[in-house]
Amino acid sequence: MSLLELDDVSVTYRIASGEVPAVRGVSLKLAAGAALGVAGESGSGKSTLAMSLLRLLPADARVTGKILLDGEDVLTMKWGRLRAVRWAEASIVFQGAQHGLNPVRRIGDQIAEPLLVHGLAKPEGARKRVAELLDQVGLPSWRARSYPHELSGGQRQRVMIAMALACEPRLIIADEPTTALDVMVQAQVLTLIKELVASQDISLIMISHDLSVLADVCGQLAVMYAGRIVENGPSHEVFHDARHPYSKALAAAFPTVGDPVSRMAPKGLGGDPPDPMRLPGGCSFHPRCPVAVEACPTLDVELWSAGAGRTAACVHVKEAS
Amino acid sequence: MTTVAWARRKMAFGRFWTTFRRQPAGVVGLGILVVAVVLALIAPLFIDDSVTSVVSDTGKSFGAPGTDSALGNDESGRSILELIWWGSRTSLLIGFLAAALAMVIGTVIGIASGHFRGWIGAALMRVTDWFLVLPSLVTALVLAAILGGSMTTIIVAIGVTAWPSTARLIRAQTLAVEARPYIERSKALGAGHWHVMTKHVLPNVAPLLLASTTLEVASAIVTESTLAFLGVSSNKTSWGTMLRGSYDWNAASNGAWWYIVIPGLCIVAVVMAFTLVGRALEAVLNPRLR
Amino acid sequence: MTETETPVEHAAATRTTLLEAQDLHVDFASRGRRARAVDGVNLAIGEGEIVALVGESGCGKTTLARTLLGLERPSSGTVRYGGAPLSYDSRSLKAYRREVQLVLQDPTGSLNPRHTVYEAVAEGPRIHGLPDEEKVVADALSRAGLRPPERFFLRYPHELSGGQRQRVVIAGALALNPRVLVADEPVASLDASVRGEILALMLKLRADLGLSALVVTHDLGLAWNIADRVAVMYLGRIVESGPVEQVLTAPRHPYTQALMSVLPESPERVILTGEPPDPTRIPGGCRFHARCQVLASGRAEEAGVAARCRTEPLEILPAVPTAQEACHYAALNP
Numbered sequence: 001m002s003l004l005e006l007d008d009v010s011v012t013y014r015i016a017s018g019e020v021p022a023v024r025g026v027s028l029k030l031a032a033g034a035a036l037g038v039a040g041e042s043g044s045g046k047s048t049l050a051m052s053l054l055r056l057l058p059a060d061a062r063v064t065g066k067i068l069l070d071g072e073d074v075l076t077m078k079w080g081r082l083r084a085v086r087w088a089e090a091s092i093v094f095q096g097a098q099h100g101l102n103p104v105r106r107i108g109d110q111i112a113e114p115l116l117v118h119g120l121a122k123p124e125g126a127r128k129r130v131a132e133l134l135d136q137v138g139l140p141s142w143r144a145r146s147y148p149h150e151l152s153g154g155q156r157q158r159v160m161i162a163m164a165l166a167c168e169p170r171l172i173i174a175d176e177p178t179t180a181l182d183v184m185v186q187a188q189v190l191t192l193i194k195e196l197v198a199s200q201d202i203s204l205i206m207i208s209h210d211l212s213v214l215a216d217v218c219g220q221l222a223v224m225y226a227g228r229i230v231e232n233g234p235s236h237e238v239f240h241d242a243r244h245p246y247s248k249a250l251a252a253a254f255p256t257v258g259d260p261v262s263r264m265a266p267k268g269l270g271g272d273p274p275d276p277m278r279l280p281g282g283c284s285f286h287p288r289c290p291v292a293v294e295a296c297p298t299l300d301v302e303l304w305s306a307g308a309g310r311t312a313a314c315v316h317v318k319e320a321s
Numbered sequence: 322m323t324t325v326a327w328a329r330r331k332m333a334f335g336r337f338w339t340t341f342r343r344q345p346a347g348v349v350g351l352g353i354l355v356v357a358v359v360l361a362l363i364a365p366l367f368i369d370d371s372v373t374s375v376v377s378d379t380g381k382s383f384g385a386p387g388t389d390s391a392l393g394n395d396e397s398g399r400s401i402l403e404l405i406w407w408g409s410r411t412s413l414l415i416g417f418l419a420a421a422l423a424m425v426i427g428t429v430i431g432i433a434s435g436h437f438r439g440w441i442g443a444a445l446m447r448v449t450d451w452f453l454v455l456p457s458l459v460t461a462l463v464l465a466a467i468l469g470g471s472m473t474t475i476i477v478a479i480g481v482t483a484w485p486s487t488a489r490l491i492r493a494q495t496l497a498v499e500a501r502p503y504i505e506r507s508k509a510l511g512a513g514h515w516h517v518m519t520k521h522v523l524p525n526v527a528p529l530l531l532a533s534t535t536l537e538v539a540s541a542i543v544t545e546s547t548l549a550f551l552g553v554s555s556n557k558t559s560w561g562t563m564l565r566g567s568y569d570w571n572a573a574s575n576g577a578w579w580y581i582v583i584p585g586l587c588i589v590a591v592v593m594a595f596t597l598v599g600r601a602l603e604a605v606l607n608p609r610l611r
Numbered sequence: 612m613t614e615t616e617t618p619v620e621h622a623a624a625t626r627t628t629l630l631e632a633q634d635l636h637v638d639f640a641s642r643g644r645r646a647r648a649v650d651g652v653n654l655a656i657g658e659g660e661i662v663a664l665v666g667e668s669g670c671g672k673t674t675l676a677r678t679l680l681g682l683e684r685p686s687s688g689t690v691r692y693g694g695a696p697l698s699y700d701s702r703s704l705k706a707y708r709r710e711v712q713l714v715l716q717d718p719t720g721s722l723n724p725r726h727t728v729y730e731a732v733a734e735g736p737r738i739h740g741l742p743d744e745e746k747v748v749a750d751a752l753s754r755a756g757l758r759p760p761e762r763f764f765l766r767y768p769h770e771l772s773g774g775q776r777q778r779v780v781i782a783g784a785l786a787l788n789p790r791v792l793v794a795d796e797p798v799a800s801l802d803a804s805v806r807g808e809i810l811a812l813m814l815k816l817r818a819d820l821g822l823s824a825l826v827v828t829h830d831l832g833l834a835w836n837i838a839d840r841v842a843v844m845y846l847g848r849i850v851e852s853g854p855v856e857q858v859l860t861a862p863r864h865p866y867t868q869a870l871m872s873v874l875p876e877s878p879e880r881v882i883l884t885g886e887p888p889d890p891t892r893i894p895g896g897c898r899f900h901a902r903c904q905v906l907a908s909g910r911a912e913e914a915g916v917a918a919r920c921r922t923e924p925l926e927i928l929p930a931v932p933t934a935q936e937a938c939h940y941a942a943l944n945p
Contacts, residue, residue, distance in 0.1 A: 041804060182829060183667065183829055183830075183831075183874075184870070184873060184883055191882065210803065211803070212875035215876075246804075250804060256832075257831050257832055257834075257859050262836060263855075264814065264836070265836070266806070266810035266811050268805060269807070270808065272774060329727075501720055502715050502716075506713060506783070509680055509713035510712075510734055511704075511705045511709070511739060511787075513738075
């Protein structure tokens with residue numbers, strides 16, 4: 001059984017000038033212990049989707065559909081139960097580790113806080129657990145007595161991960177966990193996440209705009225555009241042999257160093273991301289699509305099968321199958 | 322092209338007005354201000370300086386409201402209503418000009434001390450701090466006493482003591498603007514100090530300045546009244562000099578409450594109105610408060 | 612590989628140097644200590660050449676770029692433009708601004724939110740009092756790929772997408788008709804699909820206008836995409852430089868090797884340990900030795916250079932177009 005199942009999830013923001021559809025009918029499944037990467041650009045709805053999983057969206061957002069965590073619908077959950085779920089079953093690692101930590105409290109106290117608040121440990125036990133968690137994320141246990149400003153950016157992101165791990169969650173949602181980190185530090189944090197997922201049987205949803213990073217960490221990859229999933233499948237295949245022209249463009253945006261094809265030939269995508277309040281009709285990608293055909297502006301796209309375990313929302317995929 | 326630019330400016334003003342309208346207190350304040358200013362401006366059409374004359378008056382000394390004058394008379398039988406109306410011109414004028422003076426000094430010193438790092442900025446800041454800790458009322462009193470009583474003296478006395486808080490505010494905002502990458506870009510394009518300060522910093526501090534000036538007018542009117550009450554006046558009828566008069570002529574023991582209460586209420590109403598408008602402007606224009 | 616290598620090397624060798632750093636040092640006071648942000652750099656950018664300056668944050672690459680722009684004054688050493696040393700009186704600096712222009716990382720922050728696109732692009736021409744302002748602005752916008760330019764004149768930055776904003780910033784630089792662009796992480800804050808478009812624009816500007824560029828980045832993929840030459844910087848010094856094909860396919864300095872190894876899809880990762888580099892505490896000997904994986908693994912010991920790594924400082928690399936690296940170990944196998 002899947003740990004997490006999304007069924008036709010839509011999120012709409014209500015603002016002064018009307019309704020903004022941020023996520024439009026997303027269905028996904030994540031098995032226990034698996035890692036899913038969600039790729040997309042700013043405005044694609046990927047972060048909104050991540051926030052909706054734990055109902056962390058602002059009050060002006062309306063969520064419809066079903067979000068089943070272990071068979072229980074997060075959207076209809078009672079407040080008390082939701083609180084328990086947020087700590088014990090799923091936790092979020094945000095981007096921007098600088099702001100996620102309280103600058104005037106020692107990091108050990110911050111990691112121990114949920115354990116003490118929820119009565120999961122006594123102060124003595126909590127101290128042991130903090131040392132254990134710091135060890136897991138590769139920091140010496142004396143760091144528990146440090147303040148956030150004494151740590152480097154990568155170390156702070158490690159602390160954020162330790163905080164997410166504190167209550168032994170079954171699902172971690174990581175929203176751009178390595179953006180704003182240096183390449184070397186980014187590699188360290190990604191390796192850490194990969195190891196944790198593998199060794200502790202934790203499921204992972206990782207959000208990023210960098211397809212290569214996601215392909216590196218996650219087994220499965222979903223690409224979002226204008227609030228919809230346009231391609232879904234095993235990450236290696238999606239990254240190297242994308243079926244949807246948008247995933248192709250994303251994959252080509254970060255070249256493989258040493259590949260003669262991309263030398264002196266940066267690949268981009270013309271046009272701009274669509275305004276969610278004025279989405280193009282038919283396939284919303286068609287105005288920017290290099291392989292659009294006559295049918296695209298009117299065609300109702302859905303995720304068609306694109307090979308074993310793969311789907312893509314492109315008319316060319318439909319025709320091929 | 323200029324017409325389109327104008328249309329855009331009008332649109333921006335429209336947006337500002339829509340947000341401002343959502344501040345009920347601000348709208349009330351603005352209403353009171355408009356009435357007060359319009360009345361002060363049209364006063365010469367109906368009355369003139371003779372209302373302040375103690376020789377040409379016809380009314381009864383300390384006449385109660387309603388007898389021969391709507392708001393009663395003062396010790397010399399002058400109509401309080403006419404004095405208030407005529408005096409509003411002096412009070413508002415001093416308020417506006419003193420605030421404008423404080424704003425100009427505060428802006429120049431604030432932007433300069435924020436823009437020029439190093440010893441110039443530090444020196445300007447020390448001067449500001451020095452003025453800030455100076456008891457401004459006492460300073461204004463001394464200044465006015467030295468320079469002699471006239472409208473200009475009072476404006477200068479209030480203006481030169483009120484600017485440090487504006488300077489502090491503008492300096493903080495200048496530092497925030499100067500940290501933005503577009504300042505670096507501008508410097509790389511070849512911009513000098515003057516260009517950076519006038520083309521980038523000033524437009525960005527202007528909204529804050531408007532809000533702060535509005536508040537400054539209110540405090541200048543109060544200071545003028547206080548100075549007048551303490552005996553330093555421009556020798557022209559203002560709300561402050563009326564209060565002084567009511568004190569000098571023992572209005573309280575003569576039972577002439579209207580002589581004290583009415584100028585007092587006028588000051589409170591106008592100051593309150595400026596404060597309400599200033600707070601509303603601050604809320605609309607200062608992105609950090611939103 | 613060798614087929615692509617030869618013409619590039621040939622071109623690099625015949626290019627005349629336009630902008631050059633000579634033994635450049637830039638120091639800062641940082642919490643009472645002296646930070647040697649740039650600690651001896653020789654770097655030359657030829658006419659029509661795109662050089663990528665690669666390194667992690669804190670390695671001094673941004674300081675080096677700002678010094679080359681004349682926005683920072685070197686503590687010692689010289690910046691040369693067209694052979695003549697840069698002079699720092701305000702008149703010469705202003706003239707220099709028309710030759711060397713800047714593109715910053717964050718296009719949103721680089722544009723004054725209260726200025727229209729026209730005003731943003733016209734800022735440079737106005738400062739320098741160029742004639743035909745409107746034509747200059749229109750030309751610059753269309754060169755930067757915003758066509759038809761008139762449609763963008765009265766827009767405000769917040770009405771544009773990230774890619775369009777960066778094009779406005781580039782147009783603002785082009786309006787002065789410079790010969791060198793210094794771009795500090797020009798695509799780091801842009802969306803993935805827009806990134807390639809902006810990089811392609813830089814290549815096109817080089818082809819059309821013969822524009823040289825120094826691109827400061829942490830992204831080796833970017834260097835591979837558009838640069839002729841790459842210089843890898845570590846703690847204030849360039850540790851390896853040369854033609855992109857050579858340096859990025861067969862890196863010789865252990866630091867470059869480590870950077871390459873953490874790219875996604877590289878077979879084996881070398882993750883550096885030790886403290887992150889701190890320009891107030893530059894280690895003696897080779898400045899990389901405390902984190903060097905070759906030294907840590909004992910290979911330097913076997914080769915008999917371990918002692919030199921720890922104690923003997925390396926020569927500052929000269930500004931030559933050919934591949935070179937500052938490493939005792941690599942020097943054993945030229």
